[in-house]
Amino acid sequence: MRVTQSMLSNNMLRNLNTSYGKLGKLQEQLYSGKKITRPSDDPVIAIKGMSYRTELDRTTQYKRNIGEANTWLDTTDDALGQAGEILNRVKELVVQAANDTNVVEDREKMQKEMEQLKRQLQDIANTQIGDKYIFSGTQTDKPLYVDGVPNPNIVPGTTGLDADIEIDVFEAVRINVNTPGKDMFEEIDNFMDTIITTLQTGTGEEIGELLGDIAAGTNDSLADIHGTLLKSRADVGARQNRVELMEQRLDLHEINVTKQMSMNEDTEYAATITELVTQESIHQAGLSVGAKIIQQTLVDFIR
């Protein structure tokens, strides 16, 4: 076969071009830290990359949602804890009042304190996160009590007071973050009224019966109410546990997704740099061989 100068230079040009292309690709991979920069580099990596990004964004969002769930549950827990404290104080007072050695003035003083405690319990029923009343079901704009009496705006039949508010914490996993408290606080409020009336009119024995140890089950008693409250609080506690567990799972998931995303699309520096060095030396060799071959013709030797 005849081989001519133009063939050599054509071949050399194309090979140098290809070699430059490879160097460029490697350089791009090293600069960007990514194996690919466009879908056609590797469609599978591209699509996976898009999925991982979405997954990661969702995980971040779920973690944010969990922060919100924690705020709700922690606040609810605190509020119910405080309500428990107050009921303890109520119990103390009732026990004290049941003692018939008390004179009328003593019971009047206790009654005054009882009224304050009732208002405090109402305040707890109106606990807010931001501007949301957390015990009002989905009617978060409506306080349960206004000026010491049940909110007149909540007419019987108002929907949503016992509805749950749910938040997404994972794909297809929702946690209800609120504790609808209308019924419970109504019960407490009514019972406080009973105590106050009984303190005014009742005998020591009648007052003692309020504690619930004597005639349990016949009527509302302090013990029953305390029980209801504890049940609520236990429920909140259980959900707090669930959220905490979910948070750990999300952390793990985030790490996994990040790792997979990195394995999918990130440049493996050691391998890429090695490849770059190899490619560089191939390029060098190509250049110097090209320069040697191209310049020499018979012209250089005929004098």
Next chain:
Amino acid sequence: MRSTFMGLEINKSGLFLQQSALYTTGHNIANANTLGYSRQRVNMQALPGYPSPGLNSPKMPGHLGTGAEAHSVQRVRDEFIDRQYRQETNKLGYWEEQTKAIEQMEDILSEPSEFGINKSFDNFWQAMEDVVANSKDTAARQVLIAKARALAESFNYTDKQLKTVQSNLGAQIEADTNTVNSLLRQIAEINRQIMAVEPNGYVTNDLYDARDVLVDKLNEYLPVQVERVPSGGNASPVSEGSLTITYRPVGSAEPIILVHGKEFAEISINNASGKINGTEPLEPFTEMLVDWKGSALADIVPPIDKLNSGAVLAINESYDYSTFEPGKGKLLSNINSYGHSNGQGLYPEMLDKLDQLVETFVTTFNALHQSGYGLNDSTGQDFFEAGGLTAATIKVRDDILPEDIAASSELGEQGNNKNILDMAKSQTEVQVGLNGATYQGFFKSMIGDLGVRGEEAIRSEYNSGTLRLSVENKRAAMSSVSLDEEMTNMIMFQQAYNANARMITVVDETLDRIINGMGRVGL
């Protein structure tokens, strides 16, 4: 009886011949880097012997040689390799343009990235989850509206950019058409020159080369075949004649003629409203029109019978998309990208799918939104404008207020987030309108599809480039100038020239002996 001065004549012819060969070598060296140049060689032949037969021919032994002459100067070229080269050029032209078109699309869609449509979707759903967690929070709602606007704008932007490129492709088609027409005209012009010169016995090597360059170039755009039509008169046997350029539409029995002799057709690439030139509306390609209106048909028709291929003259005939041979030529590639026959083609299909995605998304989302209640007890409202069902027109309602976002499933429940939970859930729900994919799943499959097409285009471009290079090398092995070879030839011809000169000196000395030295015995 031989002539006294015959020896001088013999070597004079040798001198002239070697000189011609040297000059041709010089021409080759001068054109070593000329595009499309084929090396030329002088076809040498011996002159007829002496004596020539005849009644009065002298009786003498042998048939005495009388020297040499240049029979012709011919270029060294292989038509078969040219055909191979042009086939690969067809493919390379096609894939080069496809790669460019797909690359631009990839740049516009910029996936995977932190700012493409996919990311806008992610941001949108994130903002929605914030409203889920804080359904009463006006700020979170405001953010959701802003993210929704950003998502709509992503679609608007992508649509606009894609259409800009599509319109550029339209303009490119117009430019390609002009190039093809100009090439056809130039080939016809060279044909005309060749047809004027060849009957006189000359071989117009440099015109052939120039014409072949044009045919090579033409094949980048449109796959065409060539057929030689010999010139009449006293044409040399090594002359190549005029070229008839034919194009064979798929499904047609005979090729159609684009150039015949000095006459040429004009093609135009049309859509419903005339020539495609990239102006709105970007209507799809409908036909390629081959028109001979500029030529005197009477001049063309009769010689066509002489063609081997049985080509026909197509006067003002139109050829639709199905008549193009797939995968060949820049023109077809650009038509493919620009769009043809009812919304097919790279760009129209992508735009179509975006519209499909937007339509399903807006319709589904609005329906969900309508069924809920806003903070201000509004209900039955759209979130996106009901009319904006394409990527170009998708828009969040201008007058939507944060309070209007229908997060609640019940009237008057501010803390109720059931409806927005449903809306947020639609991120992972499959849609009938999207062939059973989620919104982002559908978009991802669009990108995947594009990536696969891009991968194929790049690979095909590289492969046809490699193949063409190997054919180009074959052609170069045949036709290109090797300086080493020319140098060797130069030495060869120079030495032959010198030897001829020496011969003349010898003859001169013998004549000197006869003329000046004879008949002078004893002097």
